[in-house]
Amino acid sequence: MGLLDIFTKNYDEMDFLYDIDLLEDTSDRIYYKKLAIATCVNLIARTISQSEFMMKKKGEVQHDEFYYRLNVKPNKNQSASEFWETFVYKLIHDNEVLIIKTDSDDLLVADDFSRTEYALMDDVFRDVTIKDFTYQRTFVASDVIYIKHSNEDLSRLLDSLYSDYGELFGRMLEFQKHNNQIRATVDTENVNPKDPEKQTRMQNFIDNMYGAIKKRTFAIVPQQKGFVYQEQSERASRTSGSVDEINKVTNGFLDHTARALGIPPALVRGEMADVEKSTRNYMTFCIDPLLKKVKDEFSGKFIDKRDYLKGERMDIRSISYRDLFDLASAVDKLRSAGIYNGNELREKLGDERVDDPILKEYVITKNYSESIEGGEN
Template sequence: MHDQGLIEDISERIHMKKLAIQICVNLIGRTISQSEFRVKDGEKLIKTELYYRLNVRPNKNMSASQFWQTVIYKLIHDNECLIIKSDSDDLLIADDFYRDEYGLVEDIFKSVTIKNFTYSRTFRMSDVIYLEYDNENLSKLLSSLYSDYGELFGRLIEYQKLNYQVRSTVDTEDVHSKDPKKRAKMQKFINDMYASIRSKVFAIVPQQKGFKYEEHAKTNNSGNTIDDINKITNGYLDQVSKALGIPPSLVHGEMADVEKHTRNFMTFCIDSLLKKIKDEFDGKFFSKQEYLSGQRMDIRRVTYRNMFDVATAVDKLRSSGVANGHELRDELGMEESDDPIHDKYVITKNYSETVEGGEN
């Protein structure tokens, strides 16, 4: 029982779990916060109050980037995030709430708390933006995983500290003295000497009659322990990143095949989260009739390539007649142009000369 208490005490002082979650969640939050949340009617971009709230200033106290980083953190860490719309059209992130779930009617949200204010009213599901990350609370999975890694990590830290511990002894002739003043004076001298040795690179210990100070260095230090600690830390970080859909190489900053890993990160992590947000926004900000008539939310995520990287591919798509100018501009994240030339499908001469059966 005593040993178990020691393990729990060690694990409580380890910040490995918090650090791993912060690294991964912050990477996702920073990426999504760079997205542009567009409101479109057909192919036309509409800049309304909603566009301003989602991309510039969601509420009086937060910028759009800060807002979305907070949303993503709560969504992943708490497995859910509740956003309500105030009477002044501010978008507010709830810090705490209680949800009443029903089978055939809308769920109800009660005791919605934002910082130091708690709403007395209730909110229906149709009145709020409610996002869920997964079917199972991710924090519970990470905690169970951490219980194994944390115990091993704590043991190695304690072993390493013990390995490099400086041990010393002090011999005094009047150790059995009954005079409390002498004992207090000697104890103060020992404490001052210990503090000097501990805090200073170069410390001088004055020699005194009847006083002998001696250090006992431990010489069997193992250099592998530091590597073992780093391996455990990186191992836990890898497991957390995989659970969130992040390639571990991106978390560690490795440059080998960075484009391939970035593409996987955007496809399997970022796009899936943006799809959750888009589906919720489409269902809450637009009626069924408006959505079917072409009004929708269009989220343009940050791209890891610029237009110059894909210039050759764009030229081929345009010159072969596969896509017109509007479609290409939309894929590049550019607004629709009023120039009628972009309405046309163009086939250049080198493509038009090729006919069935060979050359012209």
């Protein structure tokens, strides 16, 4: 009997085996890149959404429509915190963000738009889309708030970085799955491949058996005539070492993503060692530059040049990461040395000025006053 005769004789049996669904792809795609970006963006968004935006004239906060829109209700459908979180998402994900002002003075973050740049004239924004509504009119740069995050698209940099990390992570993940995979063989001897009813019953039995082994801690497989199930996995060779290696790879990508946004990696990983130092660096190199962009753009659009030169300013009071009582000693020194008056120190601490003559005065204690020759301080 030749080789061709063997294949011809067993063709029906082999075709029957190909029809039975014994293999199933149960792998879940894990988007570690999106997780890393979302972790960093959420941290920035939560921080900026807790800031207070205000306009000051001669050092006094103006509680007007501008203050209400930026701190309470920018538009009919969003609170201030939701508005600023959306602002941060668009700024970092899309590398740019556009805010328009409607006829009812609502502030809206555009979901999509096209920008035409000019050298000596205002840029023009067309096809401004917010949810399911697209403006037919055009907007010029002097009538909108437009902020660009950086000179190069962050998502493009992260995509290039992830191409290497993703390949490495995928190989390690597949290796770990292979080590922990349950492998088994099913002997279907004496099963008639031409009987549709038996074929269906066999397929249902295999599906139920596979589901029991996959989901249950303990699974009992009944032995049937002509049907033998036998595991081939080598459980003794399975180790947890690869899990630690996978975590190192994912943490490495998270660290690079955090650094690209100016966030100390220890902060996103939740490490408590030197948390105050990490928070200070985070505020200095990540949050403050973003708030400076916001302050410059809003000042240029809402404050006239003449008023700005007269002292009108936009101010952003960011969230404080320092305990007020820890600063009490330093505040006392600044006050008693005559460097700041009470109201100026209140502003430094994040509070508003108060109309109290005592806080408007500069005082110097005896310890800091000049000595009088031949007398007391």
